[in-house]
């Protein structure tokens with residue numbers, strides 16, 4: 301990844317795709333409230349997590365002009381993650397229903413010189429699997445780090461996921477990725493194992509079950 305010694309987690313991104321169930325349907329002329337909630341931005345105190353729809357991702361992957369989603373992206377935050385985008389496009393070709401679980405842009409709402417600003421991305425690798433497990437991945441542009449944006453985005457993603465049926469939250473992180481390990485540790489995740497990834501090398505597997513006593517997925 302450009303400008304950082306920390307590697308993102310794209311190598312694990314396709315794990316579990318085949319066994320995952322489809323996301324909620326998107327058919328019908330007038331989407332109901334629950335369906336709209338799947339596709340609407342996830343709002344956190346400072347950020348809108350804006351879903352990148354299939355057509356948008358396909359255009360981006362092909363290098364075609366993308367539809368204006370109401371934010372500026374001077375850093376082209378996905379440019380160092382074209383492999384992730386390509387994987388998501390491939391997933392959506394096989395199963396369009398996965399769309400709401402995949403890539404969202406982290407858009408800073410605060411007034412900036414360039415208006416609403418893309419500062420990173422977050423995604424789940426796929427919808428919940430048969431155990432209700434979702435695995436998160438995220439990245440913040442190098443010069444925007446250390447201000448709590450990843451923590452805020454991850455919490456928003458997890459709360460949304462729990463609302464939509466996730467029962468187990470997971471992250472696979474290289475042991476030398478101190479910020480990411482700090483993030484999941486602070487969020488109450490426990491290390492449950494490790495794995496050797498072909499690309500990323502050794503990764504520690506962190507999980508947090510969602511229990512009825514932890515509405516919204518916090519704690520536990």
Ligand SMILES: CC(C)(COP(=O)(O)OP(=O)(O)OC[C@H]1O[C@@H](n2cnc3c(N)ncnc32)[C@H](O)[C@@H]1OP(=O)(O)O)[C@@H](O)C(=O)NCCC(=O)NCCS
Pocket residue numbers: 301304306307308309437438439440441444445446447448449450451452471472473474477478479480482483486
């Ligand atoms: C991991 C990453 C997303 C964190 O983004 P961020 O917006 O800087 O994260 P936050 O500001 O929310 O900080 C998260 C935690 O990391 C800590 N942290 C931040 N920078 C750190 C550093 N250089 N060394 C150690 N800890 C650091 C913060 O103190 C915070 O921990 P705390 O809640 O206990 O205080 C960012 O470093 C990144 O994009 N890295 C490259 C991609 C990547 O590694 N993604 C994760 C793959 S699993």
